[in-house]
Amino acid sequence: MNIMDETSGKEASATRGAYMSLRDMILTGALPAGEKLKIEQLRKLLDTGASPVREALSLLTSDMLVERIDQRGFRAAPASTENFAEILKLRCVLEDMALRQSITLATPEWEENLVLAHHRMKQLTGAATFEDAHKLFHMALLANSSSPMLERFCSQLYDLNIRYRNLASSGRNYQKRDITAEHEEILACAVRRDADATSTALLSHYRLTGAYLTTQLVNL
Amino acid sequence: MNIMDETSGKEASATRGAYMSLRDMILTGALPAGEKLKIEQLRKLLDTGASPVREALSLLTSDMLVERIDQRGFRAAPASTENFAEILKLRCVLEDMALRQSITLATPEWEENLVLAHHRMKQLTGAATFEDAHKLFHMALLANSSSPMLERFCSQLYDLNIRYRNLASSGRNYQKRDITAEHEEILACAVRRDADATSTALLSHYRLTGAYLTTQLVNL
DNA sequence: TCTGTTAAAAATATCGATATTTATTGACTT
DNA sequence: AAGTCAATAAATATCGATATTTTTAACAGA
Incomplete structure (x- = not known):
């Protein structure tokens, strides 16, 4: 039953x-x-x-x-600007590592899953489940690193970052950025198997968000 | 009571x-x-x-x-040579990061605690509590990174490495290395605040152990 | 007024029993 | 023989009650 x-x-x-x-x-x-x-x-x-x-x-x-x-x-867990800065820094180092490994070991399956994750995310722009799709896209980038622990660390840090995003988003998300375009760029570089370019695009994506969030987190 | x-x-x-x-x-x-x-x-x-x-x-x-x-x-948790290799790699990246931050932010207190941890470890060579002192020495190197999460990751990975050391040590630990000298070297470089040299010495220390353990882990 | 002590209240940690779920066994079918 | 399926056994998950510990509050002494 x-x-x-x-x-x-x-x-x-x-x-x-x-x-x-x-x-x-x-x-x-x-x-x-x-x-x-x-x-x-x-x-x-x-x-x-x-x-x-x-x-x-x-x-x-x-x-x-x-x-x-x-x-x-x-x-x-307490929240602080120091903690947020630490998360951002660790993410940049660890995702860079995972991403490069993923690209080094790139396979057609990995690439196809990535394209799929991106597509699904696009469909859901604005939807409640967008957050989930967004995470799935970013994890799909790293999913081929053959380093489960590293992926776990990245996943954890991703969630912690989301938390700060939510903590900051009292005054709604108004950035002059084209997030969609940033995602397209990341995807395109990854599909091209250009590790340096993908890493640059990804880290810039994170750091821009990080800088913006930091300004919103003054009250912490 | x-x-x-x-x-x-x-x-x-x-x-x-x-x-x-x-x-x-x-x-x-x-x-x-x-x-x-x-x-x-x-x-x-x-x-x-x-x-x-x-x-x-x-x-x-x-x-x-x-x-x-x-x-x-x-x-x-299962053990495998792949998992061991992953741990070694992650340790090298994360400890390198923590170490450099520690040295960048170096203070007299940090240095003194480090010297102390090293001294205590020396006294205990061979003792049952040597393992504890050894870990304390290595964590003391990183203790000034002002990055608690990073230190936590390093601590976790340290323990996981110890586990493999124990799993491998059926045929007793006979390496042609002077571990004591390696520790002295690491300490000396750190006290000199030479981040590159300390990192090189530390990572070599880990990689030598890693390579040795890998040969012992064939049965996994 | 401040400090230290202790009784009462609140919250956590732990136990022992029970309900659910998963794993195993062995008879029965094809 | 191999594969199902049901009955049984084993293990996990959960509950409700109790013991311990921490926190709060009240109060006496300096």
Whole structure:
């Protein structure tokens, strides 16, 4: 009598459901940075038991979204301009590395998946699921590095960056940039297998966003 | 009536105790790579409840020492020569970065802590606690990077490397190297604030160990 | 007023029992 | 023999209750 799958709101396990919800709440800022995360409170909010909440929080620790202090519970990872700067720097180094490895090892499958991810992202401009498609595109760039740990680091850092994007976006996103064109450029360079050009385009894409976000984050 | 502190074998919390024990067992190979980690089994082994074991395993996931598969439990992270090569590569890139930042921002305190860590390590050559002192020395090199996430990554990767050292060391460690001299060299360069030289010495130190370990890991 | 102490309240950590899910076994069919 | 399928066994996930620890608040002494 269990119909639960990707389509259903219900997750496969209570822990996974709690993990997803809490992750989303931290990334969007529904749970503010630095906030104490009380088990009982979250248990009621998510309408589940204490064990799944606790386990989900432990898991979120891996993603650096939650801090755990022995014997005194959990809190949402604090946010600061220093932390944001660190994330940007690490992303640039690690994605550069992953990207170059991906291109060095380039295969037709990798290229096709990349084109596909880009296409899907374009279709969804503005949609709620655009964020997901955007991440999938960027991860598709790195997906051929044959370095799982490196990709995991990049994925984590990507999410942390999204979080700052959300924290900053009270005054709506008005940049004089053509993000779509930047993505096209990145894709074109990658398909051309030009590692230097792709890296330049990608890092510039990140650094422009980073510089813009930094100006919005003065209140942190 | 609780006297538990650093000196006592008892840990502050059951979870922390389980975390430390399991971590140690995985790093030393007492729990072999890839092995299924059954809660009930570990519960009895560590003489504690299922909750602390479960939480400790969730936490070890952050360190990439344990894999968690939803609904079908935990297993010790698998080991492979590919994985080892990846760790070595990432370490070289990330420690290089952290080291250079540390030296750029060098302060007398940093330098003094480094000298101290080196001295302590020398005293303990061969002792059981040498491993700890060795790690403290290497982390002291990076400790001034003002990049906590980067230091965390380096620490994680350091531990993963130790694990491979242990996995390989069935046929005892007989290399024609003067590890002590290598450490002296690294320290001297760092104190001289010569980032290029320190980095060269450090990375060579890692790569020599890496190359040696790779020859020992054929059986993986 | 400040400081240190202690009782009460709140929150975390842990346990033991139970519900769910996955893995295994072996009979039964093709 | 190989492959299904159902029944059983094993393991994981989850719950609800309790023990421990930390935090808060009230208060006495300097």
